[in-house]
Amino acid sequence: MPLSRFVATFFDLDVATAYAPQIFLGLVTTIAIGVAIVITGLTVGLALAVVRALRIRSVNIVLIQIVDILRALPPLVIILIIYFGLPNVGIVIPSAVVLWMSLSAVLAAFAEEVYWAGITSIPIGQWMAARSTGLTFLQTLREVILPQALRLAIPPLTNRTISITKNTALGSAIGVNEILGQSISAEAFSANATPLTMAAVLYVLLFIPLVIASRSLERRYGVRRR
Amino acid sequence: METLIQEFFNVSIMVRVAPLILSGLVETLLLCLILIPIGLIGGLGAMLLATRENRFVRGAALASIDFFRAFPPLVLLIFIYSGLPFAGLHIPAIFAICVAFLLNSSSYYGEIYRAGVLSVSRGQIDAGRSTGLTATQTFVYITLPQGVRNVMPELLSNTVELVKLTTLASVISAPELLHSADLARSLTYNSSPLVLAAIIYLVLLWPVVRIIRRLENKLGPQAGL
Numbered sequence: 001m002p003l004s005r006f007v008a009t010f011f012d013l014d015v016a017t018a019y020a021p022q023i024f025l026g027l028v029t030t031i032a033i034g035v036a037i038v039i040t041g042l043t044v045g046l047a048l049a050v051v052r053a054l055r056i057r058s059v060n061i062v063l064i065q066i067v068d069i070l071r072a073l074p075p076l077v078i079i080l081i082i083y084f085g086l087p088n089v090g091i092v093i094p095s096a097v098v099l100w101m102s103l104s105a106v107l108a109a110f111a112e113e114v115y116w117a118g119i120t121s122i123p124i125g126q127w128m129a130a131r132s133t134g135l136t137f138l139q140t141l142r143e144v145i146l147p148q149a150l151r152l153a154i155p156p157l158t159n160r161t162i163s164i165t166k167n168t169a170l171g172s173a174i175g176v177n178e179i180l181g182q183s184i185s186a187e188a189f190s191a192n193a194t195p196l197t198m199a200a201v202l203y204v205l206l207f208i209p210l211v212i213a214s215r216s217l218e219r220r221y222g223v224r225r226r
Numbered sequence: 227m228e229t230l231i232q233e234f235f236n237v238s239i240m241v242r243v244a245p246l247i248l249s250g251l252v253e254t255l256l257l258c259l260i261l262i263p264i265g266l267i268g269g270l271g272a273m274l275l276a277t278r279e280n281r282f283v284r285g286a287a288l289a290s291i292d293f294f295r296a297f298p299p300l301v302l303l304i305f306i307y308s309g310l311p312f313a314g315l316h317i318p319a320i321f322a323i324c325v326a327f328l329l330n331s332s333s334y335y336g337e338i339y340r341a342g343v344l345s346v347s348r349g350q351i352d353a354g355r356s357t358g359l360t361a362t363q364t365f366v367y368i369t370l371p372q373g374v375r376n377v378m379p380e381l382l383s384n385t386v387e388l389v390k391l392t393t394l395a396s397v398i399s400a401p402e403l404l405h406s407a408d409l410a411r412s413l414t415y416n417s418s419p420l421v422l423a424a425i426i427y428l429v430l431l432w433p434v435v436r437i438i439r440r441l442e443n444k445l446g447p448q449a450g451l
Contacts, residue, residue, distance in 0.1 A: 085417035193309035207296035
């Protein structure tokens with residue numbers, strides 16, 4: 001493939017300027033949905049871990065099964081089932097909401113596991129000491145256990161959050177107008193691959209700071225295995 | 227309730243589309259058979275480069291690992307599959323899938339191997355060298371086996387992620403489980419085929435998720451910090 005043809009296909013400046021506004025809209029959508037997923041997923045995940053710390057047997061059995069299912073199912077499968085299934089039973093929700101719901105659920109499941117691993121890694125003596133000073137269960141959890149557990153949870157949580165938030169690109173499969181969706185339609189209209197290059201560049205610019213941050217977090221907070 | 231069952235758990239529809247779904251399952255298993263070794267071997271290569279003494283090589287390897295960890299796999303796949311034809315380069319879907327997975331998975335596996343290899347204590351390497359093993363022998367017989375064992379849960383968990391990622395192939399209409407289930411869905415106007423696919427993914431991956439859970443508990447982060 002001659003270089004000029006390669007450049008014209010992937011780096012056409014005219015095409016790039018023409019479709020920049022459309023792809024910028026996609027960027028805004030991606031960021032909005034991504035932020036919503038991170039907030040919802042991490043919050044729900046923390047809530048689930050706290051519920052699990054109450055150690056109510058019947059509740060925990062159900063919780064663990066649901067978390068395992070969400071960890072084992074491919075996100076695209078969850079998205080398609082909700083997107084195509086719900087309208088047929090009379091529930092119509094916008095595709096962006098389907099994307100947000102599905103990925104938040106997946107992130108919540110993974111986050112719950114990470115928080116829980118952090119909570120269980122705090123020695124039992126800390127619980128006993130805190131409770132014996134008169135703190136209630138929830139106070140102990142909030143003031144003593146969680147601050148330490150969250151430190152341990154930060155590096156694996158960052159990695160998970162990045163890899164699940166990247167899945168906002170799956171929205172293009174159900175017609176969400178995020179970066180990838182916009183650039184695929186721009187590619188079709190312009191018969192040129194430049195919009196895809198723009199999408200790729202935007203995604204990498206969006207996520208590379210997070211990946212680099214996760215590296216330094218790992219160095220700072222990470223626990224080396226034996 | 228009745229409508230819910232009709233829409234999501236319609237057994238007669240599931241039975242009718244079973245042959246189509248099973249053929250998709252075979253394709254997915256074949257994909258895994260190709261893609262998991264590609265990722266594991268590619269990751270080994272990435273790790274070897276990312277742990278070199280040479281700062282330039284190591285920096286370049288780490289940079290490209292980070293680059294592909296920031297690159298959403300679906301964007302990568304569509305970029306390769308649907309971008310290249312515009313440049314006059316027509317490639318079969320399976321080739322695009324292999325390239326995308328090589329770049330994506332070897333970055334993730336590479337990073338995991340690297341963490342494993344770095345977790346082996348310096349004394350082990352010194353001891354190996356002092357018994358007369360060459361650097362390569364020390365690496366192959368001492369560092370690598372221990373390193374891999376240390377990151378076994380992460381390796382397994384990344385393999386689960388890889389198998390889940392094969393569903394992306396459906397977006398470029400490559401034959402695999404989710405693609406045939408979605409085809410069946412559009413033929414029957416019913417979501418039960420998708421649910422059947424979900425059940426199959428669960429049967430395949432749930433046991434592995436449980437094993438990972440057990441391994442994680444066993445190795446877990448050291449108590450106390």
